[in-house]
Amino acid sequence: MPIVTIQVTREGTTPGASSTTSEQKAALIKGASELLRDVLNKPMESTFVIIEEVDTDSWGWGGLPVLEYRKKLAAARAARPR
Template identity: 60%
Template structure:
C-alpha cells in the first residue's frame, strides 16, 4: 500500500488566495494515485495521499528562509 506525502508552502496559486483550494488538492490526490498506478501498477484504492500545507516561514532553501531566497533569485534575474 503506497503512501505519498505532498508538502507545499501555505500560499495560494492565484492573487488573493492564501492556501491551496479543495479542488486543487483533489486534483493532486487523483494525479498522485494515477502516477503510482501508471508506474507501479498500484490501484488507486490502495494509495494514501497526505497533503500538508506548511507556513512559508517554516521552509528554508539555499541556507535561508524561502522568502529571503526568493528575493535573492529575483535580484539575480532582474
C-alpha cells in the first residue's frame, strides 16, 4: 500500500489565492496515483495520497523565512544594472 505525501505552500497558484483549490488537489491525487500505477504497477485503489499545505511562516529558504528571502531576491534584482 503506497502512501504519497505532497507538500505545497499555502499560497495557492493564482494571485490572491490563499490555498490550492479542491480541483488542483484532485488532479494531484489522480496524477500521483496514476504515476504509481504506471511505474510500480500499484493499484490505484490501494494508493493513498496526502496533501499538506504549508504556511509561508513555516518554511524558509537561504537561511531566512521565505517571505524575507523573497524580499532579499527582489532587492537584488532591482539593484542590478539594466
